[in-house]
Amino acid sequence: MAISATEKPLGKVFTSDYRFTIPSFQRAYIWQPANVLQLIGDLEEASKSADVPYFLGSLILVHDGGTRYEVIDGQQRLVSLSIIIAALRDLEEDAEWMRLLDALIVEPGDKLRGIRNEPRLTLRERDAAFFREYVQEGNLEALFDMTDEDWSSTAQRNVARNTRAAYDALSVMGDDERHAFASYLVNGVTLVIVTTDDLDGAHRIFDVMNMRGLPLTPSDVFKARATSGLKPALVDAYAARWDDIMDPLGDDPRQSEEFFSYLYLILAHKPDTGKLIDDFLNEVLQPYLAAGTITSFIDRVLAPYAMAWRMLEHPGDTVLSEGVRDRIEALNDYRNHEWKPVAMWALVNSFRKLGEPGMSPFVRRGSHASRTTVTEASLGLHDAQRLEELFAALERVTGVDTLNRTGSLERRGHATAAIRDLDKGYPVRLVRGLSISADDRAGALVRLHGELQGDEELARLLLIRANEQAANGRLARPRKLSALPIMPLEIGESASFAHWSQETHDYWMYRLGNMTLVQGGADQLDKMAEYDRRRERILMRADSRRFPLTRELADFAECTPAMMRHRQEETVRLIAEYWDIRYDENHSDLTSSDSIERLVESTDAASSVSRGSRRVTIAQVVKAGLLIPGETLVWERPRKGERYVATVTENGRFRLEDGSEYASPPAAARAAGGSKVGLDVWKRTSNGQKLSDVWKAYRLKAN
Template sequence: MSASIHAIERTLAKVFSDDYVFSIPAYQRPYAWTREQASELLTDLLAFLGNTSEAISEVNPYFLGSIVLIKPDDIPDADVVDGQQRLTTLTILIAVLRTLMNPEKASAIKKFIYQEGNIFEGRNDRYRLKLRVKDEEFFRKYIQSGDSLEHLLNLDASQLTDSQRNIQANTKYFIEELKQIPEHHLERFVQYLLTRCFLVIVSTPDIDSAYRIFSVLNSRGLDLSLTDLLKSEIIGAIKEPSQQERYTQIWEDEEEDLGRDTFQELFAHIRMIYRKAKLRETALNEFRKHIQPQNEPQKFIDEVLKPYSDALEIIKTANYQSQHHAEPINALFRWLNKIDNVDWIPPAILYFSKHSHTPDQLKQFFTDLERLAAGLMILRADINDRINRYAKLLTAIEQNIDLSAPDSPLQLTAQEIEQIIQTLDGDLYLMKRIRLYVLLRLDAALSQGEASYDYSVITIEHVLPQNPKQGSIWLQWFPNEEERLKSVHRIGNLLLLSQRKNSEAQNYEFDRKKTAYFKTKSGVSSFALTTQVLQESEWTPEVINQRQTNSLQALKTVWRL
């Protein structure tokens, strides 16, 4: 039976009423709106209200977008899937307005912040919005309770969390702006905010349909992701509140260390480590079926999420620390991060997490993994071939199979080696996806690891021009057009520059091209490949062929071809 979905347009007076008690689930990120978003909201609201004296009912309404809730039909309790940022900011705004009003009018406003209890009915105060556990008490004390805004502004911001600083900063901004408005106009603003500002509330009783709805709605909130939903299920499966808080902190620390985008990538890599196959369903379903982190949530966070997250951070930042082999291992990480796909990362994470304290093994494995990843890239293996190969490698790592054996999925086959050599000996320049990686790898080999490639621009240039001018020295050296065309795009005729291409300089004569184009201002080149060219007095077919042979041999040595 499909879940029922309800959508209704509500004024803020109805949003912040007994009809709803909003809760921010633990999986949601902390409050993140800054002064910039708060300013945009308030500026829009004041602009729509304008300075006219017409009746509030005649003023153009303002739409705040939609929020998505998980909410049963018959009770007010609602988990906020999308809309946390707006609901929190609006509550701050209403609290500031309450503070700026005289006591009588402030009393009329407070009901939109909390439902007052009744001692005779046995009811306690019930707040319209409950933030995440980590922020709930802070928000209640300084925003919702009614007499603590001044105390909030006096708190040392350096001692607050990011979300608490945002709450403090937005409160300060609203006070600074609104206290400049005359009281009668401020009353009109409160009326307008509560009766002419609308939210579309979309509610459904389960998280799956709520997520589907959220995915197709545009709003001013920040995106909800797969990791947020998994966090909800995994943290929610921990029964003890203190343990929930502890593991929420671990989760959020790992997300902060990696950054939100890379943290999302991590879950794709975890799925691959377990599934060892291309995604066939939604990622959420595959996690539930094949990884089942909700069954043993603490174990998943302790033994999978944290070690794999730490491994990915070290690999991505090339920041392995050890007394042995740290620099060559980090150099291999830097090369792997230049590969044009991320399919190599799951086996990298798995192996590193198992062997992080054995640098000898790490150096050998990542030497071979870079060789494999580069080889598959040079061969232009498609995504299915790559996934199948790395799936076999994941199995081999899990089963502790000898990865150095010739038939190991980590090792290139004889046929693959032959095809790689043929590719490298061909028109490399025409292979746009691999040419820069190959030339940088070659340059590093020639410079014996002393080169650094932290340039904002690296371009590939031909020595022999693609279209030499009639009467040039180039055509004297290459009178045979067939031989010239055979040579022009090969490694032997290519070099690297740390500047953008110059279409005019590309066709200079050799001596001028060396001095005016290939050299830097200091008279040398940043690249060993280019320095080789500067040492030549002429550029003949023999020079290119010899350079091709030497370059190919250097790459064979690097990749054991």
């Protein structure tokens, strides 16, 4: 069994030297939007230090002849990287950049050299054609126009949702930022390529690397350096002390790195430069080693901050007050973790005895419940009110940053500024990094009133905040909780919505007023078109009815635009009250209709909102002048001898030859010939232009 291993930048991996195939026995693509967004955030931050490489782990491959390799380990990263590159390509308007990005995921082909145009990565047979057609070959508009009914596998759903998430995250960058990001992706991101010609050997390598040959964590490195500065009599005791402190945090290298990265930020008042081990050793540990006080670091710094980390992971099991527990639980709802250093600082600086041996802040349960339990008072809590104020301000700024899609670098800047001011003893209201500017507040309110298509996770979080504000306290959540639309995606011939105009339906479809929290999965309403059936299903379970804004649907026998307007205004008002952003410095209510219109018109607020991957409608394209009322579109199927014609109407619909009208290309395509993906089949008769190209032109213009 021949084995080779070499480290290469991504630009040398996505070349004609490798054609990757995911074998059929591999699991499906399972990464979620949070995973892709975390990767983009990490890479965006790393790209600020372009000379520092970002190691993305190893690929384990089986050589299958020529340039063909089966992927044994690395599928999730390769697929996700391809998605990110595809999104970068679709957002690009410069032809040369588009060509270079395209070449990373699709072999350009060369007739002279006999090289075929082929994707560099082929998924499992069930998903390969889908991934090639919509992601690798650049048909993102058709992908964005799909609904949950259009996926034939969970992997396809994950690909679609992750592509939306990547596109949205990258669309808020300027052209120069995206170019710097793309350049770093190609040149600064490295992978170790481990290859063998034997499948069993590849599995043994995978087993060794992932089960027995675990890499050293930052904790391992820092422990070795710290104990090297101790007198022999203390080495064993403090090595054991270090293990007692760090073992409860687990042995996940990523989590260990995150903990020490945030601890570095707290102590150095700046984020690490991408060289965490060097930065921490030189700027944190070395002064203690030089002074001979490393035991003080372990007892008075490492121990309390590690305990604070554990409390943030499991706040419900601690003796913290209900208010603080609720805020930490709320902070854990966010996919980004830049709030953690401030939260760690708050706990360590509020409890004098945190981290001391025998002083656990966790509640004892079961057979140990009768024993003496540590209380907030015995942990040395001081200024409980300030602690609650600090966590409220931290959750508020985290929520507003999430709404405004603030980048990871800026979020870390907020945390750094906050800790600097907290170390100076500033009151919470004067702490930079925990304050909300007028522009931040305006941007958040505009986003709350706008469309949230493609970000179900954010919609769910916002609805939880609104419902808990309405209930005046935290609500127990069922194991599976979804944010579902009250109206169906297509109103068609539905009697419930016969009086609705398509424009009004499209306006409300992806806004918070049309969303409600429901116990269960996201697909439970898919086949229901009538409002009464959808409402009945939504209210069927008691776990759904515990949410006030869901329960409120029982009071509306009919779904009307007035109901949508009422729910929208109520939901936005509740969220604004929760985060204390409802009023400006002149005590004007910013959630009123007039105020929102003024905010939308303001340059700063409007520029903070991007269309991203939100679904484009025919009416929007007509209004933008990219389709002309009266012009015709054709769908030809030569092999079947079929030809369908649609006419663009004044009110932004497609009218088929039988006189029926449809509000979306897929609806018209399904009615005409059974196709699910309308943007792929309809073309303008005037110039043969595909609708996907028209939709892309609109999206780039809107962004």
